[in-house]
Amino acid sequence: MKILVPDSLPLDLTSQGAGDTAASGHGARDVFVEYDGGAPLPVEHRDAEVLVAWANTPANLADAAAHLPRLRWVQTLAAGPDAILAAGFAPDVVVTNGRSLHDGPVAEHTLALTLAAVRRLDRLGTAQREHRWDSALGDEQADPATSSRFTLHGAQVTIWGFGSIAAALAPLYAALGARVTGVASTAGDRFGFPVVTDADLPRVLATTDVLVSLLPAVPATRHAFDAARIAQLPDHAWFVNAGRGATVDEVALVAALREGRLGGAALDVTEIEPLPADSPLWDAPRTILTPHVAGGRPQGASALVLENLENLRAGRPLRNVVPRG
Ligand SMILES: NC(=O)C1=CN([C@@H]2O[C@H](COP(=O)(O)OP(=O)(O)OC[C@H]3O[C@@H](n4cnc5c(N)ncnc54)[C@H](O)[C@@H]3O)[C@@H](O)[C@H]2O)C=CC1
Numbered sequence: 001m002k003i004l005v006p007d008s009l010p011l012d013l014t015s016q017g018a019g020d021t022a023a024s025g026h027g028a029r030d031v032f033v034e035y036d037g038g039a040p041l042p043v044e045h046r047d048a049e050v051l052v053a054w055a056n057t058p059a060n061l062a063d064a065a066a067h068l069p070r071l072r073w074v075q076t077l078a079a080g081p082d083a084i085l086a087a088g089f090a091p092d093v094v095v096t097n098g099r100s101l102h103d104g105p106v107a108e109h110t111l112a113l114t115l116a117a118v119r120r121l122d123r124l125g126t127a128q129r130e131h132r133w134d135s136a137l138g139d140e141q142a143d144p145a146t147s148s149r150f151t152l153h154g155a156q157v158t159i160w161g162f163g164s165i166a167a168a169l170a171p172l173y174a175a176l177g178a179r180v181t182g183v184a185s186t187a188g189d190r191f192g193f194p195v196v197t198d199a200d201l202p203r204v205l206a207t208t209d210v211l212v213s214l215l216p217a218v219p220a221t222r223h224a225f226d227a228a229r230i231a232q233l234p235d236h237a238w239f240v241n242a243g244r245g246a247t248v249d250e251v252a253l254v255a256a257l258r259e260g261r262l263g264g265a266a267l268d269v270t271e272i273e274p275l276p277a278d279s280p281l282w283d284a285p286r287t288i289l290t291p292h293v294a295g296g297r298p299q300g301a302s303a304l305v306l307e308n309l310e311n312l313r314a315g316r317p318l319r320n321v322v323p324r325g
């Protein structure tokens with residue numbers, strides 16, 4: 001079985017006995033071939049049956065979808081399913097994602113964005129660059145009625161998209177004294193945190209101090225955070241997004257920031273990446289931007305690939321299957 005693996009990651013796929021594919025019925029050894037996810041796939045590797053993807057260009061993925069007739073399984077190492085679903089792989093190709101491989105780093109980065117937001121590091125950074133000692137901020141925020149703007153202690157944090165990353169993140173907020181509510185496709189109690197569905201958003205958002213979005217980009221979540229949702233939040237609430245930019249109506253967000261309708265926005269992701277130089281988001285007031293760096297490299301990618309390779313050989317269901325259509 002020929003398995004294409006990205007040359008952009010140091011995967012260790014040698015320690016698994018994976019070379020012997022007798023159990024798969026092919027009677028030949030597995031061949032791991034490194035490829036460049038930024039270039040067309042070499043013609044001599046169009047007989048590959050497995051594609052492991054990481055940070056591939058859309059053109060490379062479309063090329064793979066069109067030119068690998070024997071393809072059975074695509075393993076993306078990204079948690080987000082959007083890019084791999086957009087490539088147009090045939091319906092009988094199993095697609096799995098890197099859910100869980102980014103939990104720790106994304107949780108840390110999202111917490112960092114949240115702390116930068118509530119402690120107003122944006123404003124204090126500007127003051128530093130202007131050589132101004134802006135200690136007034138501390139006094140302004142000392143008012144108990146509004147102190148939730150300046151501390152997470154006692155603040156209501158709502159995590160929209162309460163899945164694998166949220167499971168790592170929610171306890172960090174709780175440890176700082178925040179109350180955490182999750183929003184997901186199904187309601188219930190998860191890891192000790194209450195989880196509601198979108199139907200409850202108007203009620204939940206009304207008392208939210210920090211709305212954290214970890215929503216995947218799928219058709220149902222496109223521009224989910226729009227003018228109507230912004231209007232449901234208190235004016236002091238911050239919006240933190242480490243999910244996907246496509247879930248945000250950025251025109252509505254910039255308008256709200258300019259009108260003082262939000263405490264601010266801290267965004268690791270934007271609808272177009274890299275963010276165009278003329279995007280109004282760069283200069284929107286009370287806005288913190290980071291360039292899609294929350295996840296970084298996947299953690300434990302080799303183990304996931306090997307586990308799913310074993311599953312494929314044994315005819316078992318693969319881990320992290322992305323629902324199609
Ligand atoms: N900024 C970065 O570097 C990174 C961003 N991400 C993003 O984070 C997202 C979340 O990752 P995981 O937690 O691993 O995914 P997950 O699949 O474990 O969780 C997603 C959650 O969103 C919920 N959800 C989906 N549609 C919803 C809707 N319409 N309303 C309410 N909830 C909805 C699901 O019920 C699920 O609980 C990824 O899809 C990806 O876009 C992931 C890794 C790195």
Ligand SMILES: O=C(O)C(=O)CO
Nearest residue numbers: 078079080102295296
């Ligand atoms: O895993 C993902 O979805 C990412 O965005 C990686 O940075």
